Amino acid sequence: MGDIRSRKADHLELAATADVGFRRKTNLFECVELIHNALPELDFDSLDTSVTVLGKRLRAPLCIAGMTGGTERAANINAELSALAEECGYAFGLGSQRAMMKKTELAKTFQVRAGAPNTLILGNIGAVQARDCGTPELEELVGQIGADALCVHLNPAMELVQSDGDRDFRGIEETFRRLTNELSVPVVAKETGCGLSRSVAQRLVASGVRHVDVSGAGGTSWVAVETHRAEPGRRPLGERFWDWGVPTAASVAVTAKHFRTVFATGGMSDGLEAAKAIALGATVVGMARPVLIAFEEGGRSGARTFFQQVELELKMAMLLVGAANLSQLMSAPRVMSDPLRQWLSAQGIRGDA
Numbered sequence: 269m270g271d272i273r274s275r276k277a278d279h280l281e282l283a284a285t286a287d288v289g290f291r292r293k294t295n296l297f298e299c300v301e302l303i304h305n306a307l308p309e310l311d312f313d314s315l316d317t318s319v320t321v322l323g324k325r326l327r328a329p330l331c332i333a334g335m336t337g338g339t340e341r342a343a344n345i346n347a348e349l350s351a352l353a354e355e356c357g358y359a360f361g362l363g364s365q366r367a368m369m370k371k372t373e374l375a376k377t378f379q380v381r382a383g384a385p386n387t388l389i390l391g392n393i394g395a396v397q398a399r400d401c402g403t404p405e406l407e408e409l410v411g412q413i414g415a416d417a418l419c420v421h422l423n424p425a426m427e428l429v430q431s432d433g434d435r436d437f438r439g440i441e442e443t444f445r446r447l448t449n450e451l452s453v454p455v456v457a458k459e460t461g462c463g464l465s466r467s468v469a470q471r472l473v474a475s476g477v478r479h480v481d482v483s484g485a486g487g488t489s490w491v492a493v494e495t496h497r498a499e500p501g502r503r504p505l506g507e508r509f510w511d512w513g514v515p516t517a518a519s520v521a522v523t524a525k526h527f528r529t530v531f532a533t534g535g536m537s538d539g540l541e542a543a544k545a546i547a548l549g550a551t552v553v554g555m556a557r558p559v560l561i562a563f564e565e566g567g568r569s570g571a572r573t574f575f576q577q578v579e580l581e582l583k584m585a586m587l588l589v590g591a592a593n594l595s596q597l598m599s600a601p602r603v604m605s606d607p608l609r610q611w612l613s614a615q616g617i618r619g620d621a
């Protein structure tokens with residue numbers, strides 16, 4: 269148990285300070301251009317950025333993606349960022365709740381509901397842990413923090429780099445089938461920086477999943493984080509797979525039609541990228557490390573300033589494509605170029621749609 273807590277402490281420290289970004293691969297949003305509309309006939313101050321996600325109304329389509337819990341530092345980050353989510357009308361994700369499964373006194377580091385009574389709060393657990401425990405235990409995990417939904421995260425790449433990570437990833441589709449049937453809250457299938465392909469999306473749909481967070485490649489590399497932590501003998505493996513994964517733009521474009529909710533997470537750091545993600549079919553845009561860095565530099569107000577800029581850019585993009593609201597933004601005309609088009613055509617999707 270001490271191991272999980274120290275791993276989570278390392279994760280925060282490395283994500284905040286170390287070189288853990290993808291090296292050569294991007295999220296490919298630079299391959300998407302929205303077509304300018306010189307006659308928008310819109311009032312900037314009347315643009316509507318609100319959206320309903322998993323039964324809750326968000327003022328803007330933004331989510332602070334799941335990061336942490338289990339330590340005092342994590343508790344403070346969760347309290348501050350969830351309060352910001354409440355103030356701004358964003359969704360808020362917690363980090364893996366594995367630590368509180370065995371040590372119930374750690375539950376308080378995840379309990380943000382009192383300070384964020386109206387916020388869409390997402391619980392979080394690894395798919396392998398979810399497979400290995402009963403639904404009542406997971407129901408308890410959700411209940412203890414008053415979560416609106418449970419993210420079940422997929423992270424085989426980072427586990428394989430850890431010397432003591434999981435190696436057996438069988439039975440996960442069946443786990444999704446069980447949880448989508450039995451759990452009282454919606455289940456979100458969430459990657460952690462390597463993205464979801466079209467065929468995985470189809471298998472998730474067949475397992476009853478209606479909501480995903482693609483968490484694609486191009487932002488934080490979790491292989492990189494574990495490479496920093498790995499013993500010297502395992503580092504070459506991490507170096508080799510540092511940039512592994514489906515770029516976020518490709519992942520959103522190939523999964524969007526399959527699900528009711530698509531969180532576009534993975535290297536999202538500005539409002540223009542957010543607008544492009546929504547134009548490709550995302551419902552909400554998630555951000556993890558950029559928010560952590562803004563918070564580490566300037567506390568809650570630093571994170572608030574970061575998001576104000578994101579919202580301004582999102583609204584500017586909306587006006588400049590003539591979209592009064594997010595459903596109009598979803599049908600904004602766009603141009604896609606290679607290599608994004610290649611990622612789409614390799615998965616049987618036409619890149620000019």
Ligand SMILES: Cc1cc2nc3c(=O)[nH]c(=O)nc-3n(C[C@H](O)[C@H](O)[C@H](O)COP(=O)(O)O)c2cc1C
Binds near residue numbers: 333362486533536560
């Ligand atoms: C410090 C930190 C801890 C994270 N811990 C978790 C976690 O416990 N569970 C999870 O599903 N994702 C976790 N993530 C992954 C993020 O939710 C996200 O999917 C990924 O970092 C890509 O987004 P980004 O490029 O905006 O960082 C974590 C991210 C960060 C930065």
